[in-house]
Amino acid sequence: MDALLLSRIQFGFVISFHILFPAFTIGLASWLAFVEWRWLRTRDTLWRDLFFFWTKVFAVSFGMGVVSGIVMSFQFGTNWAVLSEQAGSILGPLLSYEVLTAFFLEATFLGVMLFGWGRVSERMHFLATCMVALGTLISTFWIISANSWMQTPTGHRIVDGVFVPDDWWAIVFNPSFPYRLAHMVLAAFITTCFVIGGTGASYLLRGIHVEAGKRMLKAAVVFAAVTVPVQVFVGDLHGLNVREHQPIKVAAMEAHWESNPPGEGVPLILFAVPNEKAERNDLEIAVPKLGSLILTHTLDGDIQPLKSVPASERPPVKPVFYAFRVMVGLGMAMLALVACSLWLLWRRRLYESRAVLWGWRVMIMSGFAAILAGWYVVEIGRQPYVIYGLLRTADAVSPVEAASVMTSLIVFAVVYFTVFGAGFRYLVKLIRKGPHPHEPPPQRMHGDKTPARPLSVPDESTEAGA
Incomplete structure (x- = not known):
């Protein structure tokens, strides 16, 4: 348990928490834009109630994602100072672009989306919701670009051990970037889709919020019927790209x-x-x-076998091999469930099939598990390099004592499980309680300067109905 291994464990632990929240909010922001659009088109109060309900879930998830992301970024200076020193001229601007073009956009319009109902026009509020959704996608663009460059580095030269940018177009649009961006965005949408569908199915099984449950489940089935098959196709293209640029990773995925x-x-x-x-x-x-x-x-x-390179050039085979099968297995289970659900929806028997409803309920967290498994394949599979083929992970770690890293790892574990455990527990209670069928829209009182607060929890506790 040296400083290198502990630093890898710490970064893996922190990013495993962080990736769950952005992946969820990417899809949830687009879902909110869709729900508000349906409300504006139909004036059906149930769509408005669903918007208020999922906005609360989005706000809590977004906040936890921001907090976990800040902690993660500090590790580049504390645990991976050599990486920051040698690749900072490339990774630094890419991450800065994410803040300038995405996070500021999200933060600006997030306030309008959360607190502007009844304070701004309906068109302005819908625009704010769409801008938040767009901001999450732009943020994904830059983060995946930075990570993809570390997987397939291009557009640079090395001067005295420092990576210097030569062609920013080649850096941003590196060979693996288009496939990894499409794969990640679809994974985020599918993850949110199964949370929404699983929530709707749970309501139907419990006999509460029946109409809301039907709408959520139907929307999830129709959306998943498109995105899950597309994800299978994109995953195949991604695999071919990995075989071309990272053949030993594919060999580890297949234990070949x-x-x-x-x-x-x-x-x-x-x-x-x-x-x-x-x-x-x-x-x-x-x-x-x-x-x-x-x-x-x-x-x-x-395909190129593992024995074609020395053992020191191979990634750990077991975690890559098993994580890849978890990801693919969950993807096939999703595809089977969606196909069965679509058939029942066409036959108008979806809401009466308890087996399928239980399937959605059981698979409600499957997207998160698939994303984590896929991320482990990507990150562990590129070992022993942090910048593939150019900078080894062992040469990128900070010269710190193992005891210091162990101490911070323990502190992170205690704080994360406490804080994010409480946040997750609150989200579960909020989702179990469900939307309020007859919640009136926030009204602007004469002379009242307090912003409307769609995030305000109802008077009754979330313990009710839990």
Whole structure:
């Protein structure tokens, strides 16, 4: 447990908390824009009530995402000072662009969206909601660009060990960026979609907020019927891109140790226990040639094996191998549930099928698990490099004592589980309570200068109905 390993664990722990909140708010902001648009088009009070309800959830999630993101950024200076020193001229501007073009946009219009109901015109309020949704997408653009450059670095030169930008277009739009951006945005939308659909299904199973539950579930089914298949297609393109630029990562994802004889192809390993010391798989269950079909789109194609590089150039195989199967397995479960739900919706039997409703309820957190699994594949799979092929992780860590990193890691763990655990518990209670069917819109009183507060919790406690 040296400073390098502890710093990696600490960064992984912090980013695992942080990524959940932006991923949720990216999709939730767009959902709010859709709900408010439906309210403006139909004047149906149920859409307005749903907007107020999910706005509260969005505000709490957004706040926790901001707090966790601030803590994460400090680690570049405390734990990864060498990375900041050598790559700061590239990563610094990219992260600054995110603040200037996205976070300020979100923060400016967020106040109008949360507190401007009844204080500004309906068009202005809807514009503010759309700007918040746009801000989350722009923020994703810059963050994924910075991370993608570390995966497939281009557009730079190295002067005295420092990465100097040569072509910002090549840096921003690096080879893996388009695929990773599309994959991440779709993952965020699908994550939010399953939370909304699972919430609606839960209401229907409990017999409360029935009309709201039906609308949320129907919207989730229709949206997921489009995005989940598209995500499968984008994931395939992303995999081909990774095979081209990071072949050893793909080999770790498939636990592919050595090339097979010509014409035999690569099997799809359904389950195995990778044995890194013996450089083989134990208890392997595989389907012949199917791996070649998926990875190369041919029946006899091959991929670069793990043994083609020294052990020091390989990522940890087990976590990458298992995390990839968790991500893909959850994706296939989502696809099956959505297909069944769409069929029942077409037959007008969706809301009566308790099996499908339970499926949505069980899968309510599946998007978060898939995002974490995918992120582990991406980040652990590029090891032993922090900037792929150019800067090793061991050379990027700050010269700090292991005891200092261990102390901060323990403090982070205690504070995070306390603060974010309480926040998550509050969100669960808020969602279980549900929207208020007859909540009137906030009214502006004569002479009242206090902004309307759609975030105000009702008089009764969230304990009611929990």
